[in-house]
Amino acid sequence: MNNVNITINNKKIITRDEDTILKAALREGIYIPNLCYHPTLSPFGACRLCVVEVENMRGYPTSCTTPVQEGMKIKTNTKTLNEIRKTAMELILSEHPQDCLTCVKNQKCELQSLSAYLGINNLSFSRVQKDLPKDLDTPLFFRDLDKCILCGRCVRACQELRGVGAIDFIYRGYDSIVGTKFSKPLRESECRFCTACVEVCPTAALFDKNTLWLPKEEKEKYVVPCTHNCPANIDVPKYVRLVGEGNYTEALAVIREKVPFPATLGRVCFHPCETTCRRQEINTPISIKNLKRVAADKGDWGYWRSKLTKKPATNKSVGIIGSGPAGLTAAYHLLRLGYNVTIFEALPELGGMMRYGIPAYRLPREVLDSEIQEIINLGLQVKTNFKVDNLDSLINEYLAILIAGGAHLGIKLGIDGENLPGVYDCVNFLRDVASGKKLLLGNKVGVIGGGNAAMDTARTALRSGAKSVTVLYRRSQAEMPANPEEIVETEEEGIKIECLTSPVKIVSNGQRLIITCAQMMLGEPDESGRKRPIPIKGCDIDREFDSIILAIGQSSEIPEGWGVSQNRGVIQVNQSTLETTRKGVFAAGDIVLGPASVIEAIAQGRKSASNIDRFLGGTGMIDEIFTISEAPPCQIGRIDNFSDLDRVYPEYEDEHSRINSFIEVQKCLVDDLAHFEGNRCLKCDARLLIEENIFPPESERSYLNEVK
């Protein structure tokens, strides 16, 4: 690379020999109108707006394609050049729809701003219009080819940047358009729906569905929803890609950068990443949770551990109440930051709801134990069977206290007979089963509720000796809060789910419990957005059960002695710091959120650790970097029948051993399927690497100048 001296508009400039005139000019803050040029793409020279005059060069070369040469004398703003530019712009506008005021790109359109910049206020030419049909069927984005100006950015993005080549110019002359081979729908083309084309489009010819134009900082929310919607902000596309490449070790390290429970999450996470995965607009979302499990189960060769850093001891102590995902995550990060951490657990073992709420057939104990052991190994002091009812003594011992007590109280229905013998609540029931207690449920068990806890309860009851289990839920299956996957598994195991059935009262006939249920119908949506169940009068039905387990919700126990304010059953905290009303006392997890999920509790654990560090004089930086922060590859290439590739599913334990023991139900994905699934990813994150489109500088817009 050598320096080259050139002159632009009499200004002497030193630039690099691999530059084009346009690049050199833009770097120097000299704007040359351009439209088909894009900083991330190769130059094209089609729009003819960036023409310049170069001494001793024939004609009007395009500055985007012309390399600089020593001693070049360039003019960018002569009358002739502006005439050529205006003619080109008027020609483009002669076939461009002029519904700017109602266009989705209004005020965000490069064509519009360039037209203003060039001062086009009149069209010399006849209007022409191809009236091409709008493509509204393509997943993720709209195509309005009438608004296409054939700048070819999308074609270059697809061919050069991505190595896909699903689109190209087709037809000739005025009839030229950008399309697919044989004008097939994009779904049937080689398109990989990376939406790089949408990103670079200067007009509204291509625009994202479900969103309007977003500033760069907000773009990630829509463009990479998996990461954005992960409470712990795990870099989902990165580990999915690594699993697809078979690099489980680094994939695990990517997950470990944010959460200390990869194997647990890979089994039990409610995966909001999948719920928002953009691939589902094409067919089915990526099986992200299962890929996480693959990374965790097969990738732990100590790589992440070798990168783990522990700061020097601070001699400051933190006490944590509760050893669920929130408490343990906070402990993990605080230990790394050099604090002395003591965890207090009321139950005999660590893990909170992960151990006492989630049944072992979903989360085997050895998996949980080994992830907890990693945290203990960092120097965690553990006090089990230690219930903290009063903070006063701890306050003196610890500089900060985190309350992460979870939600271990079952909620009652508030109907007659719910305190009869044989009626249990799910929290106690699951805890008892997890602790190894034998319960006499009888043959026929009813479970009230429709959430994940109800599913866990029903399936656990089945494994604890019940012959038949029925779930009663007051709304319809569509409104059930449980994960669809778990509902399917529940039904597969022979458990009946009766919907639109609401308990009215329970009586005992001495031998069995008789539950009277109202039949329901759905009315208008309530404040939760779900349709409100309304009892149908006179249609009550009685059912007989040996035992009934209520699984309609949980709440937290917040002893007075903690001295913290509470509100509606949860501890009141400063939402940005998670500090309670008592100084130095923080709270996280279900006790703040109400009953939520493992990943949300982990996110709270992270947040509380960060804030406790800051409270104790640290920076609050808890993020770890285990993997090289490399950009996702831009070249994604072709995959045959990409749109049709369907989600893969893991194998299941066979039906018989499944319902007769607590053996893990789902198996880990085999390698081939894991690679397949990883490669099914749209690689949405690569879009974020594309540079911003260049707009004319506001200050130079000629209509503004004219007004002045």
Added chain:
Amino acid sequence: MNLDYLREKALQEWKEIEDPKIPIITVGSATCGRAAGALEVLSAIKTKLVENNIEARVFEVGCIGMCYGEVIVDVTLPSASSILYHEVNSDIAQKIVEEHISNNKILFNHALGTRSNLKYEGINPFSEHPFFKEQVRIALRNCGIIDPENINHYLANDGYKGLERTLSLKPPEVIEELKKSGLRGRGGGGFPTGMKWDFCYKSNGDKKYIVCNADEGDPGAFMDRSLLEGDPHSVLEGMLIGAYAIGATEGYIYVRAEYPLAIKRLMIAIKQMEAMGLLGSSILNSNFSFKIKIKEGAGAFVCGEETALIASIEGKRGMPRSRPPFPAQKGLWGKPTIINNVETFANVSAIMSKGADWYSSYGTENSKGTKTFALAGKVNHTGLIEVPMGITLNDIIFKVGGGIPNEKIFKAVQTGGPSGGCIPSTKLDLPVDYDSLASVGSIMGSGGMVVMDEETCMVDIARYFLDFTQKESCGKCVPCRLGTKQLLMLLEKITQGNSEIQDLTLLHNLAEKVKSGSLCGLGQTAPNPIITTLKYFKDEYIAHIQDKVCPAKVCKNLIYFKIDADKCKACTICLKACPVTAIKGAVKQVHVIEQDKCIKCGVCLEVCPPKFSAVIKLSGKEESKNE
């Protein structure tokens, strides 16, 4: 392998044709000859020979250029001068065998001339025929004479002598010789070939390519096809010389898929070259190695543009890109590449064989040598010609071309294909060379030459060419894709009589903008027909716009047909021929055209017997409604 030995054998074979012991019959059966029935003629001759039990040698040759006189048959009897027949069909062919070959009776009515320079039984040498007299055939030296599928014929006619000489020189010496010859690119641009080669020779690259551009896209142009069909080796030899000069090891011939015979003959030629050691590694025992691939193009006009052609070879859509970098620096697969036209290569082989001084003795100061043209349109002798640079348009049209048919008046000649300019009669004395043509707003192009007479509407001609270039635009750059569309729309408006005088300014300004603003040669030259007709035939535009009249009576909206009641004999011929039953009348009832039904197809005018001449074509628009 020794070429001297092979050439000696070839010369012996050729002697059998020049001075034969048995009758030699050749039939011009390039695509043009075949269209006129050459293959039927060929089989008629063969059948007749068998019937008459005559031992003779019959073979196909390429095109000699006389399109208007196809099919051409040449007969050489032992110890007699060869006689060239034209306008031969199967019947005449049989007569040729029966009378000329069997009984030595020449068919004087069909004889065009003798092949040798001597008169023979009252028949003049064909070189004295006005069509050939002004011609100098360098590129076309062997076309119509040798069997293009027989490498020995080429070898016997000084073939591959240029290559032999080239291999004895160093590449810069070859380039120097080319520079000295003054040869300029025959594809249209007219860039000095030697300079271009020098540029590429000096470019750094681990690999270099040479490409023969045979993507002849101009409508009505067939110079390259004729050359490839009539003498493929002259082109291939030129490619080898170029490859040696620039250091290329691989060559491509980019030829239209619509030229199957040319492709077939090229493939045969390449096989023969490989067999003789003229292709492959260590050609003629030198350290020069070279191979050639044929790439068939799908027939996009723009693929004749060199950067579009490169994209097409690379498997991409044929779209030009901006230069610099030039292909000589960054061409095919990003490597230094030379692209020359078919005719350029045919000239190169002649130059290296006969020397730069010989070549530069033809032509003008800045345009050396000769140029082939496809002479077409309103001219008596349509065909493929090769004339020395500097010959006047007048000589080409009125001597070689034999003037305008039907005693009509010459109006204009269009050179350079659809993007050339229209040159008026006042410029007939213009010498034909690159610079003179440019000075009147036209181009040499690849060699299309369309003659127009008084019945040609110049506005309509401009519209016709714009329609072509507009459709063939690759769609990449704005001025070409949308500018030519707007130009075409303006011309349509004018020819339909719907325009106003200010449209002329718009037309002219936009034409200039498209010319200066377009990316490649297609767009830069597409407005030429408009700019030149506006310059030389502005009155025709004004007649269309202001008077709503088409002076040449071509533009349908501005003409109408009428039956002269005094002359109509009520024969009902026109009445029956009218496709839209717009003619009223009956036997013994004078016919009248219903103007609102008439679609102005002109069939009535064509069918009206000349002795009546009752149908007349009139210009105007408004009067038609008053009929």
